[in-house]
Amino acid sequence: MADTRIRLTIVGGYLGSGKTTWLRHQLHEGNFTRSHIIINEAAEIPIDNTLLSGASGLSVLAGGCVCCEGKLDLLKELKCICDQRSGLQNGRQRIDHIILETSGLADPASIVTLIQTDSILIRQIVIRETIVVADAVNALEQMQVDALGRSQIEAADQIILTKTDLVGHEHLLCLSASLAAVNPAAALSAAVYGSDVKLPPIPPNTALYELPNISTNVRLPISAVQLDLGVTPDWTAFTVWLSALLHVRGCEIVRVKGLISTPAGLLLLQAVRNVIQSPEVLPDNSVELILQNKIAVIGYGFKKQDLIKSVQYFSNPG
Ligand SMILES: [Zn+2]
Structure with a gap:
């Protein structure tokens, strides 16, 4: 029996990490067909409508991060998309995938919890994966000083390192090894201006950057x-x-x-x-x-x- 629920991919990452660039490139390449894109902006910022090309639908939730103060807006929007979908005749531009681009302030794990604890959405939506975009220039500092930066990396099924062309080889290796230490289960890849690039293999014994305790919980290894x-x-x-x-x-x-x-x-x-x-x-x-x-x-x-x-x-x- 096939799972007919609509898949949801969460695209998260720090402010300025390159989420939109990456997503736009994926759409351009036809990687998210029959998808509805939801873009969340914590602030009221006009968005770039060129994203529309390649997506079957686009909604913008502005003026509140959907992991916290914009929660209700997200639940309402997701229900609306599910309702529209079930109202369509089979095969007629039926979307089967929702891509949620979060605001840079969002903790993806909170969004997962929000959806999974909604008794209606849980029957209609299955969260496929959380993709977190991290930029090679700033990701280390974000993980070192900001609990949010660390949480985003921890929540990822896939980490996409961007701006890898702007950093040295040594840093790239140590950063990759440190990301893998924070989230050993995540797949790690790299993209420059949205296009996939190869990451050098991490040699064994690559030095890890120090990641101090930043959470209020005591962090054990x-x-x-x-x-x-x-x-x-x-x-x-x-x-x-x-x-x-x-x-x-x-x-x-x-x-x-x-x-x-x-x-x-x-x-x-x-x-x-x-x-x-x-x-x-x-x-x-x-x-x-x-x-x-x-x-x-x-x-x-x-x-x-x-x-x-x-x-x-x-x-x-x-
Ligand atoms: Zn939030």
């Missing part, structure tokens, strides 16, 4: 662990385990992501902080078998062995 759930995981037991984990240790868990085969099909499961997103059913042939039934957990202060033991206990009690 970040760990990433991959849990293997076996060939035929017990989906019910696993979800009970995951809910318990997030309930007890939610503030220490940054991301959970995995692919699990269930009686309903292959599920893409994700959680940001302590909110589990409603799982997306993927076509069976869409991923390699090797990735199935493994989940990655990223967070602070837990011991890998404890987590492995705990999930084993839940999968094989007794």
Whole structure:
């Protein structure tokens, strides 16, 4: 049974990181067809309508960041797009993707939580991924001094480094390694003026930049662990385990992501902080078998062995 919900991609990143340039280029290349673009500006700024070319629809939410004071506007707009979509005859310019370009002030994880906790939207929208654009010139300082800059990187499924042509090779390597240390699960790539460019491979032992504690929470070293759930995981037991984990240790868990085969099909499961997103059913042939039934957990202060033991206990009690 295919998942017919509309996909949502969140495009986040600091002010001036190059989100709009990147998005415009993607549209120009035809990478987001049948999509509706929502642009959020925290301030009342006129936007550039050239974005329209390539998108099936465009809305602008100005005058409030949708992760905080503009929340209600975003929920209203998303419901409106979903309603319009279900009112259309099948096949008639039906959009299947919403791209939300956030304001530079937004914490993408808060937007994920907002949508996932809305009882109407959760049945109509599935959050596909969070893309965070970070510029190679300023991203380090943003991660070092601003908790928001750090949160944006932590929330990413994909980090796109921009302006890589403006920095030296050493800095690019150390920055890439530091981004990977903050969010080991995110895919890292680079773009200049929106076009993909190659990132040099990060040699082992590349020096990391120092990232001081900036949050009010005590920051312990970040760990990433991959849990293997076996060939035929017990989906019910696993979800009970995951809910318990997030309930007890939610503030220490940054991301959970995995692919699990269930009686309903292959599920893409994700959680940001302590909110589990409603799982997306993927076509069976869409991923390699090797990735199935493994989940990655990223967070602070837990011991890998404890987590492995705990999930084993839940999968094989007794
Ligand atoms: Zn906000």
